[in-house]
Amino acid sequence: MAQTPSSYSRRTQNPISYPVAEGEERSSDSTTTIGIVTGIRQDIDISRILYPFAEIVREEIRSMEERMIERIDYRIYYRINELKRQNIEEEGATEKVIMLRSISREQAKEEIMALLDESDKLYYSDIAEALRLDLELVVEIIQELEAEGKVGEAE
Amino acid sequence: MPETLFAKGDGIKGDKITVQCREHHFSGRPIKGTSRDKLQRGSLEGTVYCIVDKPLKSLRKSVQHID
Numbered sequence: 001m002a003q004t005p006s007s008y009s010r011r012t013q014n015p016i017s018y019p020v021a022e023g024e025e026r027s028s029d030s031t032t033t034i035g036i037v038t039g040i041r042q043d044i045d046i047s048r049i050l051y052p053f054a055e056i057v058r059e060e061i062r063s064m065e066e067r068m069i070e071r072i073d074y075r076i077y078y079r080i081n082e083l084k085r086q087n088i089e090e091e092g093a094t095e096k097v098i099m100l101r102s103i104s105r106e107q108a109k110e111e112i113m114a115l116l117d118e119s120d121k122l123y124y125s126d127i128a129e130a131l132r133l134d135l136e137l138v139v140e141i142i143q144e145l146e147a148e149g150k151v152g153e154a155e
Numbered sequence: 156m157p158e159t160l161f162a163k164g165d166g167i168k169g170d171k172i173t174v175q176c177r178e179h180h181f182s183g184r185p186i187k188g189t190s191r192d193k194l195q196r197g198s199l200e201g202t203v204y205c206i207v208d209k210p211l212k213s214l215r216k217s218v219q220h221i222d
Binding site for chain 1: 208210212
């Protein structure tokens, strides 16, 4: 427990030693003169009067800081959880599984031709993705269609 | 099955190469020393199938359009 002055003391007397917070300089000019009205000059060390209150204020600030840290901790925890949830949702979206269709070769050929008829320019990858077909099957069918003269390279 | 033209150790070059594989590893870091510093390097693993992609169009539609 910190030592507190029990009473006012004159400047001329030996001052009671009281603790000073770390990093805080003891003021050498913390006295003021009172008693002008009564005609009795009395120098009083203001810092000694305020010292007990300063301790109370320090305690209160410490308590407030702790409460704030608790709140900040909770907010950080909440934000981290929110980001984790978003990340899981986004990863889930990017890892969406494309189910390849199992259709007959003839049907696949017709669908590829119909898709190319509707579009100006398509890549193998576009066709495979649009029709949800295996890339190798698409390449094979396109090669057949090219040989038949139904499909050609776009500019 | 489409004809396989490349064997182990061969290189494939093209503007667009479409691939199908089980795993892909790309650092996503540009490689310095190239003209635009945008070259990236990676690898594909597991039953890799590549095709040098090209834009395709229906010639049937073109013929109909001309008629």
